[in-house]
Amino acid sequence: MDKRIFSSFLSGFILASIFFSLISLINFEALPEKRLPSAVIMGVRKCGTRALLQFLSLHRDIEIAKEEVHFFNRKWSNGLDWYLSQMPTVKRHQISVEKTPGYFISFQAPSRIYAVNSAAKLLLIVREPVARAISDYTQIFNNRLARNKSKLAEFDNLAIKNGRVMGNYKPISTSIYHLHIRKWLDIFNPNSIHIIDGDNLIRNPLEELRKVEKFLQLDPFINNSMIYYNSTRKFYCMKKDSKNICLGSTKGRSHRPVTNQTIETLKKFYYPHNKEFFKIVNRTFSWN
Incomplete structure (x- = not known):
């Protein structure tokens, strides 16, 4: 064989060997990928779903979907590939979490979530119902x-008419x-819902976050060093990557006036x- 041809062949063989050796060192299963969320915050609207999601993002093993996806109640026709595209990339040991409070009151969402991922863990956050x-x-x-739309009637007039509570009014229902x-x-299964x-x-975010973990x-990871009380905003905020992070200006805003009678x-x-x-x-809360 011509020496030049042999030398070229040998060089190619060596390079190929090095390439495949390097490939063998890569753990493709450990590469980040988009997966179905392991947990879904499915409600309830105006109970702290955004705060819960942001607090959970402090955990090293949790990645969150940045926006409300509304796949299981509004965008089912977009298909599963679209839904996956809305999820964050996660490593093998991590889980992803999405939040769409509208799922809770949706008739279709429960069966659709179960059909897509029967092992999904559901997070439901509730608060005193009048507030x-x-x-x-x-x-x-x-x-x-x-949006420069016509002004909405006051809550007293929408929630109660002629002394009767309007149970079909959405904020009430x-x-x-x-x-x-x-x-x-x-x-x-009830064990799938927390x-x-x-x-x-x-009042005590860390106590609730420990239960969610x-x-x-x-592993318990979120701790007091990651959460602090903002005396100006009058609610708890987060510390992440050496930055102080609070939710938007709508968080903790004053409610519209409502009469004591209502x-x-x-x-x-x-x-x-x-x-x-x-x-x-099978649990009580301090609302009554």
């Missing part, structure tokens, strides 16, 4: 103003938790509904 309803209304009111949780429990006390998340079978009427209205919810989830 949640007023907060819900306040957001709708402010959103209309921001969303707070009737037992009506919505039933359809989830018809499909998912309920977070939204009122306690405001345990539910998700993650509040008391709604408390009486929700009382039996709360009792039914406590019975279903």
Whole structure:
């Protein structure tokens, strides 16, 4: 064989050997990839879902979807590939979490989530129902103003008419938790759903986050050094990558004015509904 040809062949062989040796060292299974979320924050709107998601992002083994995806309630026709494209890339040991509060009151979401991922863990955050309803209304009111739409009637007039609570008014009906949780429990095992006390998340976020870490079978990682109380904003904020991070200006904003009579009427209205919810989830909250 010609020496030049042999030399060229030998060089090519050596380079190929080095290439395949390097390839063999790469653990392709460990490369980041987009996967279905292991956990879904499915509600409830205006109970602290955004705060919960951001707090969970402090965990080294959690990556979060940056926006509400609405796949299982509004964008099902976009297909599973589209849904995956909305997820963050995660390493093999990590999990992804998405948040769409609208899932909780959706009729289709429970069965669709189960069909896509029957092993999904569901996170549900709830708070005192009257405060949640007023907060819900306040957001709708402010959103209309921001879009230069006609001014919304005051909450007192929308929530109660002729002395009767308007149970079909969305801010009111969303707070009737037992009506919505039933359809989830018809499909998912109760052990697949973890309920977070939204009122306690405001007062003691680390206590609630510890419970979530345990539910998700993650090592306890989030600690006091990552969370601090902002006396100006009057709620807890985060420290991440040497930066102080607080939620947007709408977090903790003042509610629209509501009369004491309306509040008391709604408390009486929700009382039996709360009792039914406590019975279903086998847990009580301090609302009553």
